[in-house]
Amino acid sequence: MKRDIVTSAIGIVVLTLLCGILYPLVVTGISQVAFPGNANGQKIYVGGKLVGSKIIGQAFETQPTGKNGKPAVTSTGGPVLIPDPKYFQTRPSATGEPYTAGGTPDNAAGTTFSNLGPNNTATEQAIAGNIAAYLKLEQPYDPGLTAAKVPVDAANSSASGIDPDISVANADIQAHRVAAVRHLPMSTVMQLVSKYTHGRGIGFSGEPGVNVLQLNLALDRVTGGR
Amino acid sequence: MTFLGWLTIFGFALILTALAMPLGRYMAAVYTGERTFLDPLFRTPERLLYKVMRVDPDRRQDWKGYAKSLIIFSLAGWLLLYFILRTQTLWDWTGLNPQHFHSGTWNVTFNTASSFMTNTNWQYYSGETTMSYFSQMAGLTVQNFLSAGVGIAVAVALIRGIIGRSGREIGNFWQDLVRTVLWVLTPIAFVVALVLVFQGSIQSFSHYLSVNTLTHLPQQIAMGPVASQEAIKELGTNGGRFFNTNSAHPFENPSGFTNLVEMLTVLIIPAALVFMYGRMAGNRRQGYAIYSTMMIMFLGAAIVAYVAEAHGSPAQHAAGLHTQVIAGSSGGNLEGKEQRFGIAGSALFDVVTTVTSCGAVNSAIESFTGIGGAVPFANLSASEVIFGGVGTGLYSILLYVLLAVFIGGLMVGRTPEYLGKKIEAREVKLIALGLLITPLTALFCTSLATASKAGRASISSAAAGSPQGFSETFYAYLSQANNNGSAFAGYTGYIQPNPGNLGAHGITFADILGGFDMMFARYAPILFALAVAGALAGKRVSPAGLGTMRTDNPTFVVLLIGVIVLVGALTFFPALLLGPIVQGLTTHLY
Numbered sequence: 109m110k111r112d113i114v115t116s117a118i119g120i121v122v123l124t125l126l127c128g129i130l131y132p133l134v135v136t137g138i139s140q141v142a143f144p145g146n147a148n149g150q151k152i153y154v155g156g157k158l159v160g161s162k163i164i165g166q167a168f169e170t171q172p173t174g175k176n177g178k179p180a181v182t183s184t185g186g187p188v189l190i191p192d193p194k195y196f197q198t199r200p201s202a203t204g205e206p207y208t209a210g211g212t213p214d215n216a217a218g219t220t221f222s223n224l225g226p227n228n229t230a231t232e233q234a235i236a237g238n239i240a241a242y243l244k245l246e247q248p249y250d251p252g253l254t255a256a257k258v259p260v261d262a263a264n265s266s267a268s269g270i271d272p273d274i275s276v277a278n279a280d281i282q283a284h285r286v287a288a289v290r291h292l293p294m295s296t297v298m299q300l301v302s303k304y305t306h307g308r309g310i311g312f313s314g315e316p317g318v319n320v321l322q323l324n325l326a327l328d329r330v331t332g333g334r
Numbered sequence: 335m336t337f338l339g340w341l342t343i344f345g346f347a348l349i350l351t352a353l354a355m356p357l358g359r360y361m362a363a364v365y366t367g368e369r370t371f372l373d374p375l376f377r378t379p380e381r382l383l384y385k386v387m388r389v390d391p392d393r394r395q396d397w398k399g400y401a402k403s404l405i406i407f408s409l410a411g412w413l414l415l416y417f418i419l420r421t422q423t424l425w426d427w428t429g430l431n432p433q434h435f436h437s438g439t440w441n442v443t444f445n446t447a448s449s450f451m452t453n454t455n456w457q458y459y460s461g462e463t464t465m466s467y468f469s470q471m472a473g474l475t476v477q478n479f480l481s482a483g484v485g486i487a488v489a490v491a492l493i494r495g496i497i498g499r500s501g502r503e504i505g506n507f508w509q510d511l512v513r514t515v516l517w518v519l520t521p522i523a524f525v526v527a528l529v530l531v532f533q534g535s536i537q538s539f540s541h542y543l544s545v546n547t548l549t550h551l552p553q554q555i556a557m558g559p560v561a562s563q564e565a566i567k568e569l570g571t572n573g574g575r576f577f578n579t580n581s582a583h584p585f586e587n588p589s590g591f592t593n594l595v596e597m598l599t600v601l602i603i604p605a606a607l608v609f610m611y612g613r614m615a616g617n618r619r620q621g622y623a624i625y626s627t628m629m630i631m632f633l634g635a636a637i638v639a640y641v642a643e644a645h646g647s648p649a650q651h652a653a654g655l656h657t658q659v660i661a662g663s664s665g666g667n668l669e670g671k672e673q674r675f676g677i678a679g680s681a682l683f684d685v686v687t688t689v690t691s692c693g694a695v696n697s698a699i700e701s702f703t704g705i706g707g708a709v710p711f712a713n714l715s716a717s718e719v720i721f722g723g724v725g726t727g728l729y730s731i732l733l734y735v736l737l738a739v740f741i742g743g744l745m746v747g748r749t750p751e752y753l754g755k756k757i758e759a760r761e762v763k764l765i766a767l768g769l770l771i772t773p774l775t776a777l778f779c780t781s782l783a784t785a786s787k788a789g790r791a792s793i794s795s796a797a798a799g800s801p802q803g804f805s806e807t808f809y810a811y812l813s814q815a816n817n818n819g820s821a822f823a824g825y826t827g828y829i830q831p832n833p834g835n836l837g838a839h840g841i842t843f844a845d846i847l848g849g850f851d852m853m854f855a856r857y858a859p860i861l862f863a864l865a866v867a868g869a870l871a872g873k874r875v876s877p878a879g880l881g882t883m884r885t886d887n888p889t890f891v892v893l894l895i896g897v898i899v900l901v902g903a904l905t906f907f908p909a910l911l912l913g914p915i916v917q918g919l920t921t922h923l924y
Contacts, residue, residue, distance in 0.1 A: 109402070109406075111388070112402055112403050112406045112407070113406055113410075114388060115387050115388055115389055115403070115407075115508060116403075116406045116407040116409070116410035117410055118386060118387050118388065119387045119407060119410070119508070119511075120407070120410040120411050120414050120480075121414075122383065122386055122387065123476065123479070123480060123515065124414065124472055124476045126515070126520075127475060127476045127478075127479040127480070127515065127520070127566075128471050128472035128473070128475050128476035129471065129472060131475070131520065131523070131524070131562060132471045132475060132537075132559045132562040132563070134524075135524065135527045135528065135531075135537055135559070135561060135562040135565075136537050136538070136539065136559055136562070138528060139527075139528065139531040139537040139561065140537070140538075142528075142531075142532075143531045143532055146531050146532065146533075146534050146535065146536065147531050147536055147537045147538055147561075148536065148538050148540065149536045149538065149540075149543060149555065149557060149585065150534065151543065157546060158543065158544070158545050158546070159545060159546060159547060159548055160545050160547055160548070160553065161543070161545070161555055163534055163584040163585070163588050164553075164555055164584055164585075165584075166545070166547045166548070166551070166553055167547070167549070167551060168547075168548060168549050169549055169551070170549050170550070170551075171551065187551075189551075192549050195548065195549070199673065202670075212551075214553065215553075215554070216553060216554060216555040216556060217462055217463070217542055217554035217555065217556045217833070218460070218462065218463055218556075218578070218833060219460075219462065219556075219577055219578045219579040219582075219583055220460075220578055220579065221579060221582075221670050221698035221700065221701065221823055222669065222670055222698065222701065223670070223698055223700045223701065223794060223796070223822070223823050223824040224649070224669060224670070224700070224701055224796060225649075225700060225701065225796070225797060225800075225802040225805075225824075225917070225924075226647035226648060226649055226667070226669075226701065226702065226703045226704055226706075226707070226917060227647070227648050227649060227704065227800075227801070227802065227917050227920065227921075227922065227923050227924055228649060228796055228797070228800070228802060228923060228924060229649075229923045229924065230796045231647070231649035231650075231653075231669065231701075231923075232649040232650075232652045232653045232923055233653075235649060235650055235653035235655055235669070236653040236654065239653060239654060239655065255654045255655070256654070256656045257656075258655065258656075259660070259662070259663040260646075260650070260655060260657060260663060260664070260665055260666065260667075260668040261663065261664075261668050261673050263650075263653070263655050264650070264655075264667075264668040264669040264670070264671070265669060265670065266582075266670075266671070266672055266673070267579055267582035267670050267671050267672045267680075267695075267696065267697045267698055268579040268582040268583045268584060268672060269579065270583070270584065271584075271672050271673055271674075272584055273672075273673040273674050274673060275662055275663045275664065275673055276661075276662030276663070277660060277661060277662030277663035278662075278663065279662075280662060306589070306674075308338065308590050309589055309590030309591030309592070309593065309594055310591060310594070312338045312341045312342055312345060313342055313590040313591060313593060313594040313679060314342075314589065314590020314591075314593055314594075314674050314675050314676055314679045315590070315664050315673060315674060315675065315676030315679070316662075317673045317674045321548075324548055325548070328548070
């Protein structure tokens, strides 16, 4: 008994040093030398300023000024956000409203699921709301668009709340709007879409997706930020 | 459903088998003391560890001595982890608390320490808003290694009992633990961690990034030493997330490829242990029989989950969303799923982590369809024997094997024997207790939590008063009892108004009940498994005769599946009806 206690006490300290300090430090050291870009979050700088991480989604929306001259907020304290029509939009994020009261979409310091069940009226309302918002934004530029043609990724909230990708079908629809707003030929936009579409892992694992931040940055470069 | 979706599932099964067979051979060498190619690297550290820890590796232990060492060591781990989390601010001098998070509250820390010690990794807290990098590394990562090591040690001890030819000894706990950590867990975790960083995971001690987005909104991005913890979290079937959204977070699981790597990492050791068992038992067909049993049930679960999720949910259809596959879109129930994983990659990941005791998620299980969500329920109801946790899976299914031998023996009217050893009254009693304690604990806690006001306080507001609320509660205690740790994440035991623990408080009822749920359902079965090992170790081996029931042929596989399904169904069916099945059968919205 006493022997076990002594061995346990020493053992837990020694193994903590081995598994909890040495192992992560060695992995960090090698990662920082061999893959510094990835290890530090694939940061993207524009003009010397940090504008995001390549693999973390962000909300391409603007916050208008309210009546009191400050940025407008909703009744529950979250920001009022309006999609910026010159940008491709990421998926609905459960870190923002209406999923999280007072929340900000694509909050990468407080990720969360929507946790909405398959048979909940709250789920139906959230999806219906997303479909309506999507149609309102895209229909003026894509008159043939109906609710039945909205891709699931545009109407369902992502898991991480910071999904960097949208589906190819979703990008194809949004391309109409972005091309019109930016006065670009559709073919130029579609070329960029396919340029920033990644395939499946080793040919079969997962789904193709379009990296929205990279695509929007490329568009800004083409039109000089307008 | 798509061809590539099916390929994901069946291709995964093939790759897994191809990787697990050589690892099983290697692990058999590790635990029987044969030479391995890593000996030159680890012999010296091993001797050093024994010396520092004052262990005599040549001293064999009987099952009681083995159990005593195991329990005391686990307790020491619990105390250290509780101490580290409760004194989080004390470690600020390391520079590994860049966000200056406060220390955890007593009740949530009680739950967390119990959770990581038992390989459950149930988490009432959210990583990026409560845990310093120091706590994640020195506290949580360590238990990811050690709880996995303890599980494997028990499995090895039970195997020694089953195949033992003389005496009462079943090995030396310290030796099994140290060899598991050095020869098995560290090298694989190390390689996987580097692969993950290579593919886009982060590994950094930087403070959180402050971003000014393209539309000039502020965005803060949580950072941390993620890859090193992610690797052992999957490998040790722990599943404890670094970030709140677990393996859905792009830093934890950046691509379809890493999703595949992580799924393989979860199942590789549980699968390899089965092949190792066949080798150690001197009859590889015994291993193949168990492997087939597990694989058949695994594929069945994956197929059901994929079909259900590809079909979509009633809420989607009611909102007018079309869920069939179209060009450029996966279709299906993408609520709470990531675009890069799609339906098949999410459904398979879910099955992989709920058949094992991993419990990591790359999608929100709570948002799965009724039937898709019933699959993890069913996996947990089978008591984690479809591959199961590292070690726990093998020792649990071996108990089922012994039970199946006993039932088979009754049916044909012969004395039940397994590998030449008679299964008698004492063993059958121990096996029955060992197998029934986990379900009983889960059901007891669920009924307590459903029936009391303090328990219902944890149910999420959207699910209150509906079958979803019952599903949440039931899943919480079922998952904790099976040391899985995945969640219908609306169920909460921690109220946190702001990031950083300050002003936050735990829900004592859920925290404490869950903590005891995990500890009791982990250590009671371990004690029974070790007792069975001790009882079998001393038995004489009688030669197999014409009348001996074979345990390495398809008939036995069918019998074994039957026993597992029967025990699980009889125990859990009434409760399952009230939650997920009701939701799966209706298109009614609540």
